[in-house]
Amino acid sequence: xxxxxxxxxxxxxxxxxxxxxxxxxxxxxxxxxxxxxxxxxxxxxxxxxxxxxxxxxxxxxxxxxxxxxxxxxxxxxxxxxxxxxxxxxxxxxxxxxxxxxxxxxxxxxxxxxxxxxxxxxxxxxxxxxxxxxxxxxxxxxxxxxxxxxxxxxxxxxxxxxxxxxxxxxxxxxxxxxxxxxxxxxxxxxxxxxxxxxxxxxxxxxxxxxxxxxxxxxxxxxxxxxxxxxxxxxxxxxxxxxxxxxxxxxxxxxxxxxxxxxxxxxxxxxxxxxxxxxxxxxxxxxxxxxxxxxxxxxxxxxxxxxxxxxxxxxxxxxxxx
Numbered sequence: 001x002x003x004x005x006x007x008x009x010x011x012x013x014x015x016x017x018x019x020x021x022x023x024x025x026x027x028x029x030x031x032x033x034x035x036x037x038x039x040x041x042x043x044x045x046x047x048x049x050x051x052x053x054x055x056x057x058x059x060x061x062x063x064x065x066x067x068x069x070x071x072x073x074x075x076x077x078x079x080x081x082x083x084x085x086x087x088x089x090x091x092x093x094x095x096x097x098x099x100x101x102x103x104x105x106x107x108x109x110x111x112x113x114x115x116x117x118x119x120x121x122x123x124x125x126x127x128x129x130x131x132x133x134x135x136x137x138x139x140x141x142x143x144x145x146x147x148x149x150x151x152x153x154x155x156x157x158x159x160x161x162x163x164x165x166x167x168x169x170x171x172x173x174x175x176x177x178x179x180x181x182x183x184x185x186x187x188x189x190x191x192x193x194x195x196x197x198x199x200x201x202x203x204x205x206x207x208x209x210x211x212x213x214x215x216x217x218x219x220x221x222x223x224x225x226x227x228x229x230x231x232x233x234x235x236x237x238x239x240x241x242x243x244x245x246x247x248x249x250x251x252x253x254x255x256x257x258x259x260x261x262x263x264x265x266x267x268x269x270x271x272x273x274x275x276x277x278x279x280x281x282x283x284x285x286x287x288x289x290x291x292x293x294x295x296x297x298x299x300x301x302x303x304x305x306x307x308x309x310x311x312x313x314x315x316x317x318x319x320x
Contacts, residue, residue: 162189180208200224212240231258260290263307271310279307 019033151168196205
């Protein structure tokens with residue numbers, strides 16, 4: 001009552017053939033009739049259910065596709081096939097610094113630390129002359145940068161520092177150090193270096209003191225040391241007083257005013273009888289005459305006392 005027909009001619013009659021229309025199979029197997037159960041890559045999963053039939057390591061393409069491992073060596077969540085830095089868990093692309101080196105920019109200056117010579121200084125990417133954290137600016141434009149400039153606010157390309165205190169001469173002068181000869185060096189240094197003389201040791205170079213006779217010696221020193229006379233004690237050497245217009249009628253190098261003040265009214269160089277005659281002739285006068293020696297407005301006894309006190313004195317003699 002059952003036919004022995006073998007529809008697919010596979011040698012197994014249909015009555016015993018689980019796949020009567022599939023000459024390659026007599027049972028559906030895993031893949032079913034009409035589909036081979038072959039396992040090309042021998043991974044234990046037949047090709048019919050293997051998403052990667054030629055890749056024994058995979059049965060589905062995964063992220064990387066068949067033939068490429070989905071392994072994530074650095075466990076950063078990105079498989080090696082898509083990870084530009086498969087051994088660096090912090091990066092999936094080399095970036096500027098490369099795999100294994102952070103692209104962090106600590107000072108936010110746009111240059112990552114790996115190429116920034118001053119990673120903590122947003123104003124510099126290289127130490128320059130002054131180093132990281134210190135500007136290489138030259139505020140006074142004297143071609144000496146401020147970090148090396150002993151006077152950064154005033155141009156002083158020579159960097160002169162005569163007293164070696166670390167402050168440039170230009171700044172010392174600007175802060176009050178006296179430079180009477182305007183040579184850019186404080187007077188104290190001019191004197192200590194013997195560039196300038198200071199004969200009276202008053203801290204002022206001699207060239208800055210009055211020297212009316214231009215002999216290189218300050219007038220005050222010549223007067224104080226008795227080298228030159230100053231008969232009227234006005235601080236000017238007599239010869240200079242005369243040279244600038246004071247009268248010296250008898251041309252004896254003593255201003256007339258000094259001789260008259262001594263009582264030498266005839267300007268002959270000595271206080272004597274002729275002067276007494278002149279004096280007595282003015283007795284009682286109130287005309288502000290030279291014979292009013294005490295300048296009290298009248299020629300009288302007090303003037304006579306002064307006059308007689310100078311009796312016999314000569315030019316250059318001490319007044320009394």
